[in-house]
Structures are given as C-alpha cells and as structure tokens.
Amino acid sequence: MTLTPEQQAEIEEQRGTTRQTLRATSPGMEAHLYTAYPVLDHGLVRVIDYMGDDEAICQAARVSYGRGTKSVQNDEGLIRYLMRHWHSTPFEMCEIKLHVKLPVFVARQWIRHRTANVNEYSARYSILDREFYIPQPEHLAAQSVVNNQGRGEALSGEEADRVLRYLRDDAMRAYDHYEEMISDDGQQGLARELARMNLPANIYTQWYWKVDLHNLLHFLRLRADAHAQYEIRVYAEEICKIVADWVPFAYKAFEDYRMGGTTLSATALDCVRRTLKGEEITQENSGMSKGEWREFEGLMR
Numbered sequence: 001m002t003l004t005p006e007q008q009a010e011i012e013e014q015r016g017t018t019r020q021t022l023r024a025t026s027p028g029m030e031a032h033l034y035t036a037y038p039v040l041d042h043g044l045v046r047v048i049d050y051m052g053d054d055e056a057i058c059q060a061a062r063v064s065y066g067r068g069t070k071s072v073q074n075d076e077g078l079i080r081y082l083m084r085h086w087h088s089t090p091f092e093m094c095e096i097k098l099h100v101k102l103p104v105f106v107a108r109q110w111i112r113h114r115t116a117n118v119n120e121y122s123a124r125y126s127i128l129d130r131e132f133y134i135p136q137p138e139h140l141a142a143q144s145v146v147n148n149q150g151r152g153e154a155l156s157g158e159e160a161d162r163v164l165r166y167l168r169d170d171a172m173r174a175y176d177h178y179e180e181m182i183s184d185d186g187q188q189g190l191a192r193e194l195a196r197m198n199l200p201a202n203i204y205t206q207w208y209w210k211v212d213l214h215n216l217l218h219f220l221r222l223r224a225d226a227h228a229q230y231e232i233r234v235y236a237e238e239i240c241k242i243v244a245d246w247v248p249f250a251y252k253a254f255e256d257y258r259m260g261g262t263t264l265s266a267t268a269l270d271c272v273r274r275t276l277k278g279e280e281i282t283q284e285n286s287g288m289s290k291g292e293w294r295e296f297e298g299l300m301r
C-alpha cells in the first residue's frame with residue numbers, strides 16, 4: 001500500500017484529534033475511523049466518515065411502525081425482523097464514506113453499483129502514479145474450464161514467469177511513454193486527459209465512495225460472494241470487517257439472512273415439503289430445470 005506523505009500526515013492528524021459530539025457514535029467504528037487498511041499490492045480502504053449505528057436503524061423503524069414494534073422490544077430482535085422481512089429503509093438511515101484506492105479494472109466493476117456517491121481522482125487534472133496491480137503468483141490463474149466467468153488452477157513454471165514479466169514490462173513501458181508524452185521538456189507535451197488512454201487497466205485510481213447501509217449490504221452480498229472476482233472480493237471482505245464492528249446487530253442479521261441464507265422458488269420450496277413428507281425427489285419429478293436442480297442440490301448438501 002502506498003500512501004503519500006500528505007495522506008499519512010492527514011490520517012495521523014485525524015486520529016490524533018478528538019471532538020466532543022452529541023451525535024450517536026459507534027465505538028466499533030471509532031476504532032476504524034481514518035485508518036488505512038491495505039488491499040492487494042498498492043490498494044487501500046479507509047473510513048472517512050459515517051453516520052448512525054444499530055440504534056439509528058431501530059429509531060427509524062420505531063418512527064415508521066410505531067406501536068407495531070412494541071412487541072419487539074429488543075434492538076437485535078427488531079433488526080433481525082427488519083432484515084428478514086426486507087424492510088430496507090431503516091438501514092438507509094446509516095451512511096458510510098470510504099476512501100478506496102483500487103485498480104481501474106476493479107473500479108469498472110465497482111462503479112456498476114449506482115446507488116452511491118463518487119468522487120474519483122482526476123487524471124485530466126493530475127498525473128497518475130506509477131502503480132500497477134501485479135497479481136501474486138498464486139492468483140495468476142488459468143481460464144476456468146467450467147465457468148466462463150472464472151479462473152481455475154494457478155499458472156506454473158515458464159508460463160507463469162512469462163505472464164508476470166509481460167504484466168510488469170508492459171505496465172512500465174506504457175508508464176514510461178505516458179511520462180514522456182506529458183513532459184513539456186523541449187516539447188509542447190500531450191494533454192494529461194489524452195496521454196492516460198495508453199495506460200493499462202491495472203493502474204491504480206482512487207475515489208471517495210459514500211453509500212447508505214442498505215445499498216452497502218447489497219454491494220457486499222454480491223462482491224464478498226465466492227462468485228465475485230478475487231480482486232474486488234478482497235475489498236468487499238475488508239469492508240465487511242469494518243461493518244461488523246460498526247453495526248454489529250445489522251451485520252449479524254445480514255450474515256444470517258443474506259450471506260448465509262438463500263431464497264427458494266415456490267417449486268423448490270414444494271420439493272423441500274415433499275422431501276419432508278418422505279417423497280423421493282429427483283430432477284425429473286422436481287419441476288426444475290437441470291441448472292436449477294444442480295443449484296438446489298448444492299444448497300441442500
């Protein structure tokens with residue numbers, strides 16, 4: 001992870017200064033605030049600001065459901081009820097603002113999550129750093145033969161060495177040309193907004209990303225999942241640890257109902273009921289397609 005001296009000084013100053021507030025704070029989140037956690041070879045995630053805690057979720061729910069929530073006195077029980085029944089708006093009362101440094105190809109996946117506010121480093125205005133994501137050898141994997149959108153075994157031997165060499169050399173050559181093109185030493189110098197187009201997608205960018213808890217959990221469910229690409233998953237996993245400390249009840253409910261749980265189609269639910277009654281269910285009598293049956297069997301195993 002490479003932080004500029006200015007960023008390091010800013011973090012130290014922010015963590016060294018305390019202010020009194022009447023606002024609700026989360027002790028778990030206070031411990032993370034401003035700290036930069038390394039991700040991949042040069043990336044980072046750090047919390048810049050946040051709003052709300054588990055109690056804020058309950059407060060909002062109690063305003064909207066009034067007496068309806070009287071039977072659920074306990075905050076954890078109420079949060080579990082809200083998560084179970086997809087009452088999502090109380091979770092929107094909490095917000096988080098992150099500073100993320102990430103390779104451009106990861107940013108392209110991340111930005112598909114449209115329900116956040118983003119401010120990205122401007123490569124029109126500023127010069128990009130010579131920082132490229134180069135995978136560790138164990139993550140330099142072959143194309144998966146069973147999943148077009150995945151990877152298989154790690155490359156080995158001469159092939160692994162050659163691929164790593166290409167990744168490093170191509171990145172360095174592209175950056176040398178970038179520097180040369182923007183230089184105004186003895187020439188006009190190409191505009192930064194044009195010179196950047198020659199840089200590979202493993203170069204790092206940075207942004208501030210602000211999102212509410214409901215949409216963050218949606219992001220985490222998709223991106224901390226085993227089906228997500230490793231390079232975005234490691235960011236999601238780092239954020240999961242922060243969220244677990246920020247809103248422990250909400251995160252526990254999320255792990256239980258969303259990450260660890262599943263939704264069943266009416267047909268699949270009928271198969272569960274028939275199995276419980278002692279009927280032998282196969283793909284042929286299940287009413288499911290082969291793909292659905294494979295996934296259903298995977299769930300029941």
Ligand SMILES: Cc1cc2nc3c(=O)[nH]c(=O)nc-3n(C[C@H](O)[C@H](O)[C@H](O)COP(=O)(O)OP(=O)(O)OC[C@H]3O[C@@H](n4cnc5c(N)ncnc54)[C@H](O)[C@@H]3O)c2cc1C
Pocket residue numbers: 112113114115116215218222223227228229
């Ligand atoms: C494993 C994986 C593989 C993927 N593969 C591909 C791929 O091959 N190609 C590809 O293009 N994308 C791919 N994606 C991206 C995926 O299709 C979604 O675009 C991305 O995950 C963002 O999801 P979202 O739209 O639910 O999230 P957000 O944009 O954060 O939106 C959250 C929710 O808000 C609502 N919402 C937001 N905006 C609108 C809107 N304009 N209209 C209606 N409702 C809205 C929806 O309910 C949405 O679920 C992949 C994602 C994953 C996790």
